[in-house]
Amino acid sequence: MPSGHNDRHFGYVWATDLAEVALFESEYGSWTGPVTKLDPSHRKFHAPRHGHMGFLPHKRSKKHRGKVRTWPKDDPSQPVHLTAFLGYKAGMTHTLREMHRTALKMSKREEVEAVTIIETPPVIVVGIVGYIHTIRGLRSIKTIFAEHISDECKRRFYKNWHKSKKKAFTKYSKKWQDENGKKQLDKDFAMMKKYCSVIRVIIHSQMRLLPIRQKKAHITEVQLNGGSISDKVDWAKEHLEQAVPVSAIFSHGEMIDVIGVTTGRGFKGVTSRWHTKKLPRKTHKGLRKVACIGAWHPARVSYTIARAGQKGYHHRTELNKKIYRIGKGIHMHDGKVIRDNASTSYDTTQKSINPMGGFPHYGDVNNDFVMVKGCVVGPKKRVLTLRKSLLVHTSRKANEHIELKFIDTTSKFGHGRFQTPQEKRAFMGPLKKDTVKTLPEPKPEEA
Numbered sequence: 457m458p459s460g461h462n463d464r465h466f467g468y469v470w471a472t473d474l475a476e477v478a479l480f481e482s483e484y485g486s487w488t489g490p491v492t493k494l495d496p497s498h499r500k501f502h503a504p505r506h507g508h509m510g511f512l513p514h515k516r517s518k519k520h521r522g523k524v525r526t527w528p529k530d531d532p533s534q535p536v537h538l539t540a541f542l543g544y545k546a547g548m549t550h551t552l553r554e555m556h557r558t559a560l561k562m563s564k565r566e567e568v569e570a571v572t573i574i575e576t577p578p579v580i581v582v583g584i585v586g587y588i589h590t591i592r593g594l595r596s597i598k599t600i601f602a603e604h605i606s607d608e609c610k611r612r613f614y615k616n617w618h619k620s621k622k623k624a625f626t627k628y629s630k631k632w633q634d635e636n637g638k639k640q641l642d643k644d645f646a647m648m649k650k651y652c653s654v655i656r657v658i659i660h661s662q663m664r665l666l667p668i669r670q671k672k673a674h675i676t677e678v679q680l681n682g683g684s685i686s687d688k689v690d691w692a693k694e695h696l697e698q699a700v701p702v703s704a705i706f707s708h709g710e711m712i713d714v715i716g717v718t719t720g721r722g723f724k725g726v727t728s729r730w731h732t733k734k735l736p737r738k739t740h741k742g743l744r745k746v747a748c749i750g751a752w753h754p755a756r757v758s759y760t761i762a763r764a765g766q767k768g769y770h771h772r773t774e775l776n777k778k779i780y781r782i783g784k785g786i787h788m789h790d791g792k793v794i795r796d797n798a799s800t801s802y803d804t805t806q807k808s809i810n811p812m813g814g815f816p817h818y819g820d821v822n823n824d825f826v827m828v829k830g831c832v833v834g835p836k837k838r839v840l841t842l843r844k845s846l847l848v849h850t851s852r853k854a855n856e857h858i859e860l861k862f863i864d865t866t867s868k869f870g871h872g873r874f875q876t877p878q879e880k881r882a883f884m885g886p887l888k889k890d891t892v893k894t895l896p897e898p899k900p901e902e903a
Contacts, residue, residue: 505760506730506731506732506762507729507730507731507762509760511770512759514729514765514766514767514770515765515766515770516720516766516769516770517717517769517770517771518771519717519771520717520839521542521674521676521716521717521839521841522714522715522716522717522771522772522773522839522840522841523715523771523841524540524676524678524679524715524841524843525773526846527539527540527679527681527843528679528681528843528844528845528846529681529846530679530681530682531681531682532682532683532684533682534681534682534683535682535683536680536681536682536683536687536688536691537680537681537682537704537705538657538659538678538679538680538700538704538705539678539679539680539681539705539843539844540676540678540679540705540841540842540843540844541576541579541678541702541705541706541841541842542576542579542659542661542674542676542839542840542841542842543574543575543576543702543825543826543839543840543842544574544575544576544661544666544668544837544838544839544840545572545573545574545716545818545832545834545835545836545837545838545840546573546574546575546815546818546821546825546836547572547573547811547815547816547817547818547836547868548570548571548572548573548831548868549570549571549573549809549811549863549864549865549868550568550569550570550571550864551568551569551571551780551827551860551861551862551863551864552566552567552568552860552861552862553566553567553569553858553859553860553861554566554567554859554861555567555856556856556857556859557852557853557856558852566861569829569830570829570830570831571780571827571828571829571830572827572828572830572831572832573809573815573821573825573826573827574825574826574827574828574832574840574842575666575821575823575824575825576702576823576824576825576826576842577661577662577665577666577785577823577824578662578699578700578701578702578823578824579659579660579661579662579699579700580606580609580659580660580662580697580698580699580700581602581657581658581659581692581695581696581697581698581700582601582602582605582609582658582659582660582675582696582697583599583600583601583602583657583658583696584599584600584648584655584656584657584658584689584692584693584696585598585599585655585656585657585658585677586598586599586647586648586651586652586654586655586689587652587653587654587655587656588651588652588653588654589653589654594654597647597648597651597652598644598647598648598652599658600641600644600645600648601625601628601658602696602697603629603631603632603633603696603697604629604697605624605625605629606660606673607622608660608662608663608664608671608672608673609660609673609675610622610624610625611671611672611673612660612672612673612674612675617671617672645689645693648685648689649685649686649689652685652689653685654679655679655680655685655688655689655692656677656678656679656680657677657678657680657692657695658675658676658677659675659676659677659678659700660673660674660675660676661673661674661839662699665822665823666823667818667819667820668837674839676841680692681844701824702782702824702826702842703782703784703824705844706779706782706826706842706844707779707782708779708780708781708782708858709778709779709780709855709856709857709858710778710779710844710845711776711777711778711779711845711847711849711854712777712779712828712842712843712844712845713773713774713775713776713777713842713843713844713845713846714773714774714777714828714832714833714840714841714842714843715771715772715773715774715840715841715842715843716771716772716832716833716834716838716839716840716841717769717770717771717772717833717834717838718768718769718770718772718833718834719768719769719833719834719835719838720768720769721767721768721769722766722767722768723764723765723766723767724764724765724766724767725744725745725764726744726745726746726762726763726764727744728767729762729764729765729767730762732746732762735747746761746762746763749761749763772833774832774833775845776845776847776849776854777828777829777830777832778828778829778854778858779826779827779828780827780828780829780858780860781826781827781858781860781863782824782825782826782827783797783798783809783824783825783826783827784797784824785797785821785822785823785824785825786808786822795807795808796808797809797825798863798865800860800861800862800863801859802861802862803861803862803863805875805876807865807875807876808821808865809821809825809827809863809865810865811864811865811866811867811868811872812865812866812867812872812874812875812876812877812880813867813868813869815836815868816836816868816869817835817836817837818836818837826842
């Protein structure tokens with residue numbers, strides 16, 4: 457009989473003794489004892505790796521505002537239009553609607569869905585940039601700024617606005633006033649029309665319209681698509697210093713992409729950052745760790761191993777967010793203040809999109825807004841870049857007509873019961889805090 461490693465394993469053969477079994481069978485006949493392969497390094501369970509390697513490195517984003525890295529393909533047959541917009545995340549609520557998707561069990565049934573409200577006040581066009589194609593990619597050949605630039609935009613060019621002399625663009629703006637400067641500008645516009653292959657405009661947001669403490673505007677470049685190069689330059693020239701609303705770019709039911717930076721969560725361990733399995737309870741020196749961080753050789757830790765480090769505040773692009781509503785801000789019509797941007801054809805209550813008490817950690821949405829299905833990246837007040845989709849959507853889900861029956865406006869801070877202040881007043885009756893306090897009259901002085 458072939459010998460094992462020691463007498464305790466009598467009748468069993470280790471993996472290294474399979475050659476002895478073959479020798480035994482060749483001399484004495486078939487081996488009748490059990491053959492067990494004992495491999496002490498074998499893992500009992502198999503599982504896929506933790507964490508997606510396509511998003512490495514997991515480090516803090518260099519930019520706070522989402523950057524568009526790819527623009528939609530230009531179609532000269534379309535009218536000239538912007539391809540992106542800036543918005544600010546206000547909060548979430550839910551809606552009720554009827555599904556209109558054929559060949560689906562849910563069709564013609566009501567569905568409650570979570571939606572995100574993104575406040576989108578009009579952006580201001582302050583500049584034009586012309587690009588030419590080179591063998592190394594695009595290269596800018598000319599940049600033209602507007603004559604008047606607001607202070608909230610100029611703040612972006614200074615580290616400390618309070619201590620600065622606030623002289624930005626004071627000399628440049630004189631170009632638009634004297635004859636030589638106007639001739640030079642006309643020459644620059646003609647140069648763009650002749651040589652440029654891509655035209656982009658510089659836009660900035662209007663922070664003074666938002667319930668945000670920050671005064672410094674966010675500035676970004678947005679590509680112009682549609683029409684010829686000459687049409688693009690003319691469009692940009694006409695819209696310098698003009699406000700462009702979100703309704704001029706996106707439409708109801710359109711699929712868009714949202715680009716932004718996720719909520720930061722600081723320095724985290726492997727359990728929170730990569731969702732690795734916790735070690736057994738009695739593990740020495742802690743159990744929220746990775747037990748094996750690689751083989752002895754190569755004598756270094758591979759980049760694929762889950763390690764502690766930064767979690768959150770990563771730059772991300774989310775595709776295919778469907779617009780459920782483009783709401784108009786609070787405005788005047790025939791001498792009346794209109795606040796009905798959350799009303800529907802089924803729910804005719806005159807109510808605004810703001811929930812009772814406002815959006816937590818944000819405030820009230822008084823400007824135009826975009827309502828998209830589902831969630832978006834980042835915390836409240838985070839600036840988001842909304843981009844037109846790169847794809848041609850043909851699916852029934854993407855082309856489905858959206859008709860909202862109800863938009864919830866109860867308080868998002870606790871268990872809200874009332875949709876509007878009027879509804880609350882009708883149910884609760886007169887409250888002590890609502891009564892007008894009358895001051896006691898002073899007593900007349902006695903002679």
